[in-house]
Amino acid sequence: MIEAFRLGVFTRGRTLWDGLDFAFGDGTATVIVGPPSSGKTLLLAILRGERRPDAGDVLVSGESLYRGGGDALRAFRAASGCVPERLDADENRTVDALFARSAMMRGKGAEAELKKMKEQLLSMVGLSGTEGVRLSALSASERARAALAAELLRNPKVLFADGTVLAAGGPHAGMLGTLFRMLAGAGNTILAAERRLPPEWAAFAGPGKPVGPFLVHRLPAIPMKGGSA
C-alpha cells in the first residue's frame, strides 16, 4: 500500500501543487492523467522515493520513505520497477543490455530461464528479435516497450510507468492496458502517468477522480489464477 499525504511541491518561486492525497492499494492499476508540465514525472519520482516532496510524506506499508533510516526506501526501490519517460543515458545500450542489468537486480535465475523469459517478454511487446539492437536505432514506441519488457523481467511488486502507454502508441495501448490489469490481478501495483487517457482505455477505465491538477483513473484488475504474474 502506497499512501501519500498532503504532498506539495514549490518550484521556481511558485506552488506547483500542494495538499494532494493519494492511496494506491496492493493489486491495483492506476493511471494518473495530467497536462504537460503539471508535474506527473515529479509526482512519480516522489512516490518512488527519489525526490523528497517540499511538503507531506509518502508511506509504504505504513513506513515513511523520507523520514526513516533509508532501509525502507532501499527495500521499496529494490522491489519497484520504473519505466522512465526518457532513456537518453541508455541510447548506446542494446536491448540485451537492458535485460542484463534487470537480470542483475533480479538475482537468482538460471541463464536458460532468463533467456526464455526475455524472449517471451519481447514477443509480448512486439519486439521479437531486437535483442542486439541499440536503443538509438529504435523508435520512441519501441524504446518504451523494450524498457517495460526489461523491467518486467524482475516482476517488480510496484511498477511505475511514466508516459509509457502514449509513447508505445495506439496499436500497443490496448495490449498494455490488459497487461497492467493482469499484473494488478496478480497482486502487483501499477502506477502509470500519461498526458491523457489512452482512448483504448476509455472503455474500462473508471471515471477520473480529480486530485489537484491530475485525474486519477483506476483500471479494473483482471484476476489471475495462481496470483502471480
Added chain:
Amino acid sequence: MKESLSLAWVDWRLAGRTAAVQSLGRFVVLLPLAFAFLALFLSGGIARYLSSQYAVTAMLRQSASPEEAIGLAKKIAALPSVRSADYRDSASSWKEFLLAYPGVESIPGAADNPLPGYIEIRMRHDRFTPPGVEAVLSALKPVELVDKVLAGEESLPRLFKVKRALNVLSLGGFGLLVALFFVTCRLQDRLRGISMSGDIGFLLQHGVPERRMAASRAAGAAAAGFVLAAVATASAAAALHFLLGRYPFLEGVIGTQEELLSLPVGAAAGLFVLMSALLFAAASLLGWAPVRPAGER
C-alpha cells in the same frame, strides 16, 4: 537486495567488452612496469653496475705467507659489506702485471717478480655506500699483513654523487610512469562510469546504496588488478630470468638468476602486485562518477 547480486563485477557484466579492452591495455602497461620494478629492485638502480666495476685492493706485505693471506681473505669476505674477497699470490699478481704491460720483463733488472700478493675485495651492491666502503677500509687498515689499501678514495665522493643522481633519475622515472599509469586508469574508470551512467542510475534507482556500489566496484577493480599484476609480474620475471641466462653480461648490471628467484625478490614482487591492486581500487574510487537523476538525494 538479492543476495546473489554481485556489484563487484557490475562493470564486467554490464560493460564487459569495454572492461576487457581496458584490462588488456592495463596489462600491456603493467608488464614493462613489473619488468622495470624487478630489474630496479635487483640492481638497486645503478649500484649493481658500479659495485661490479669497483674493487678495494689490499696489497699484502712480502712477508705474508699464502696461508695467512687466505685466512685474511676469508675474514674480509665475512664482512657485511663485502661480496667477495679473493687472494692473488705474488706469482698471479706478476702474471696479471705482465699481461697488462707486455714486454716489461725484457727491461733489464725487471725479470724478477717484485710484486707482493694482494686481496681483491668486491662490495655488495646494496652496501656500496660511503659507510659501507668506510667499514671495509677501517677493518683493513689496522691489519699487520696489509701493506697498503688501494680504494680510489679521492674519486669515491664523485662516484657516489653520480650513483645517487642516476638512482634518483631511474626511481623518479619509474615513479613518473606509475603516476601516469594511475592517472590513465583513473580516466579510464571515469569514462567507463560515464558510459555506464544509465546502468548506474538504474541500480541506484532500484535501491542499491551508492557507497556500497562504489566500494564493491573498487573491490572488483582491486581483484582484477591483483590478477592482472600477478600475471604481469610472473611474465616479467620469466622474461628477466630468460634474459639473464641468455646474456650473462646483464648479471653485472641487474643480478643473477638465483637472486631473481630469491625470497626478498619474491616478497618485493608480492608487494608490487598488492600495490597494483590498491592502485586499481583507488582509481576506481576516484573515477566513481555516477550520474544520478536530478533532484535525488
